[in-house]
Amino acid sequence: VRFEVTILGSSSATPVFNRNPSAQLLNVNDKYYLIDCGEGTQLQLLRYGLKAQRIDHILISHLHGDHYLGLVGLLSSLHLNGRTRPMYLYGPKELKEIIEVQFLYSQTDLRFPLVFVETDSERPGVIFSNEDLVAETFPLEHRIPCTGFRFTQQPRLRRILKAEAEAAGIPAEVFPVLKRGLDFTTATGRIYRSADFTVDPERPRSYAYCSDTLDTRSYMAWIRGADTLYHEATFLHDMLPRALETFHTTARQAGEIAQEAGAGHLLIGHFSARYRELKPLLDECKSVFEKTQLAVEGTTFTL
């Protein structure tokens, strides 16, 4: 069962050499979900050999350019490369107009259905649910409407104790019943109890993504207990006034948030162009929350 994220961009508003604007590719059982889509995202996918056509869902946190300017280029390329499968796009309602005006003037008539789902920056809620995943949005506190996302694996089936089940002569056809936690009664009245032949499944894991936000902790309920939390850490804490002014978070604050949320691991990104070296940001964060890693381009994290 694959549940991992590859970082495509780690820079904040202005890119620097070797740091691209925000984008992450979530891989859940080899289905791809794109989280934010800064300029050059399609080029980053090419660089890391990740097939853009496998993406069926794109989630945009907010309409600052460094989080969505790669979207029209990516959709155009999918179109030109023959896509017919629907694409689901989630984002602020104005995103629809931004895309439509560009396809209008380039006279692009997409060959695939682009299903736009408006996110609500005021109210949290589920935005989609499929066999692998439940995705939710929740409000963040930024200069313009902005949402975070939380991805939670669907609950899995109980695991069969195969040796015990075979020793008891249970036919394999009965396994799916027991895996669902149900007992099975044979035609002769014999009962196989699920509790005797199965154990609890792995707990569904979750990944929370906080793109751009002031450290208000108002979104704590939505990130609590995430196995992995991605949180922006644009500045070092000595730049706190600047962070407050621009509605961003410092590395120390990101660590405190992960601590308070009880997250398993913390990934930090969205680094200001002023930092050539990222180690000071990592160190500051780790001084509060040890299990922190830098979400830099080309790294893949198992969630």
Next chain:
Amino acid sequence: VRFEVTILGSSSATPVFNRNPSAQLLNVNDKYYLIDCGEGTQLQLLRYGLKAQRIDHILISHLHGDHYLGLVGLLSSLHLNGRTRPMYLYGPKELKEIIEVQFLYSQTDLRFPLVFVETDSERPGVIFSNEDLVAETFPLEHRIPCTGFRFTQQPRLRRILKAEAEAAGIPAEVFPVLKRGLDFTTATGRIYRSADFTVDPERPRSYAYCSDTLDTRSYMAWIRGADTLYHEATFLHDMLPRALETFHTTARQAGEIAQEAGAGHLLIGHFSARYRELKPLLDECKSVFEKTQLAVEGTTFTL
């Protein structure tokens, strides 16, 4: 006197690894002019150490995404990095709406004046003229309105024959008069003739840029005699039907156009993603027009 172009992108509609969408940086006496601005252009400028703040004019040939999707990101970064100097932007009139809607929803109030000058895809004409350069647009034949550009150096002053002038005892203060082709009469009535002490200046050089077009030769008058011609060469000639269908040019046609135009040199670009190796395109073109080079990323051509 510097007159050169650096290639930032050589790919057509869909980028491939190591080939970016269209953008070229024209350097005229260390002032920068950006010609087209595909996605990732600001990252390419960073890659090659070219200062984006030196750009004062941006020209967009047409509204297919691979020619302009880097524009909003570039303008945003200039804004965030403190630009106050005006930026002149030339392109189809719909470009204004595309930019405005994006700055509206990102709540970006640019710190610098963005002066938009609409190009006319039906009628050729001068779009700007300054101390270094005259720039003209001319219609190309593409699926959507599209213009080419021609950049011509301003005529230069005549060159002083310094040794002869000094031998004749002409004061240096008189040189500027003679350089302008005017004769100078001293207070004592002595006449220094410009023709005796100067020679013709270097001929103003010119660069013509044909982004995306069907090979109609309808634009021949506007590229004739260009010292350097950039022309798209999306396909090999065996793909002619595809070139006609998509309103593009083949490498052989690009060579024929350069030949017919009497161009000094030809640069070809806008290569289809189907070609991993570009040598066949170069070879096909050179079989018609020997002085051809590939306009690939990171190369600088003296014009």
